[in-house]
Amino acid sequence: MTAPPGQPDAVPVSLIVDGAEVTVPAGSTILDACTASGVDTPTICFAENLTPVNACRVCVVELDGSRTLVPSCSRPAEQNMVVSTDSERVRHSRRMVLEFLGTANDLSEAPDIVAMSERYGADVDRYPDAAARVDEPVKVQDNLYVRDYDKCVLCYKCVDACGEEAQFTFAIAVAGRGFDARISTEFDVTLPDSACVYCGNCIGVCPTNALQFRTEFDLRQAGEWREEDQSVTRTVCSYCGVGCNLELHVQDDQIVKVTSPADHSVTHGHLCIKGRFGWSYVNSP
Template identity: 75%
Template sequence: MTQDATTTTRVTVRIDGDDVSVPAGATILDACNAHGVDTPTICYAENLTPVNVCRVCVVEVEGSRTLVPSCSRVAEESMVIQTDSERVRHSRKMVLEFLGSGVDLSQAPEINEYSARYEADVSRYVNSRAVIDEPIRIQDELYIRDYDKCVLCYKCVEACGDDAQHTFAIAVAGRGFDNRISTEFDVTLPDSACVYCGNCVAVCPTNALQFTSEFDLRSAGNWREEDQTVTTTVCSYCGVGCNLELHVQDNEIVKVTSPVDHSVTHGNLCIKGRFGYKYVGN
């Protein structure tokens, strides 16, 4: 929810025929969530500023010429909104088909669920599609970059910038189909401004960025998420009190995340909290 939504003033909108009351300043997506509408999102995250690039969250607003992104459009009094009209469903289907035709979504289960829901058929473009085909970038022992899976949601850029780390090590480079997430002058990660907080990895929706530990297990055919346990604990490195979620497989920590709703971290960690766990197994 946007910061403006802290006042007691409320607005009422009509969503799919039902009146929904939300705090003034709330977005249409906030209103949809309050009403129990499961709205697909890719570039949106609770702890990031909406950038309006994926367009799968669009809804139909009465009086608006175009479909509007629900993640950033502020709800206004007496708005009439349709979240599942034929126009909305067709738009979402096309976006998902275009994404699936150009990148590898094999490790993006949430997006694949959306594609099934809207009956997206990427095979329609198999004869003329352009496919991203780049070698996986393994430049350190902490995380890898697989741009074949990147949907340019900009989440990693936002997490590296004003929304979290303020490092600005990565940005969008190139134009059109050559758009890529890149370091300055495309230098290697160790030579860039990256501080290895891993906050970019945490927000990536497609596993284009992933822990090297996860990548190695997947490559060996031994990544078994269904067998993993997740234990919440407190980081042992300093007194800030960051919460850690330890993902454990075969009695070994395989990666570390942090809860988005935690008041200290908001899902973000430093290099020690995110990657400094191997001492546990020594």
């Protein structure tokens, strides 16, 4: 990390991760150090284009001298830290979180979380069949995207992307408490009647497909969604001169959805309504 002119460069930080020394730039997190050392740390609520909110707790690690496990996504790396990422205590904590999520939510369209559950041996069948679930009907209120909150794990990423992290629209937030907590528009109005500007940035960060393109939803309902047959092509949005990059997902020579690369210096994964949804003219006969 380079310091401002006239100030000395920040000193890199060295710490021990799973017995190996790793050095990272000042200001890095423990998760950055784990990544630099080649450790695959599971995350759900973390996104590289959002500020960590410590909601999911699957990235926790064991830190020498700490009474509790710490979230690696937000805890700053410090000199001479000793971190364990795969101890029995860490594995047990991650397994419990994943079991709770699998019991309360529909994770059928969240392959990354399903893979995490298999990796840590999460067993949702050991809980009673009467375990509380979200159990809400799918909200289909327009032709752009749908909301299926049975799949929502309350990671807060959509709320942040709609708020001060990207769009500054604040159309959605967490409503209710405890088991009644859910993502909602203001006063639970329909999406077209809310402050939503349909940038779709909430879809771009959703890890479970609780928010998804209407085109994807319709294809899934018809049994025609074949992600393995899709190609992804990066291009530049044609609507204005900003230079936002798009990733076109194409199936059967038809664009079925658009994402944006999180590592692009212009978009950082975010788009406006035109870039996210304004591509149907390409498919026009």
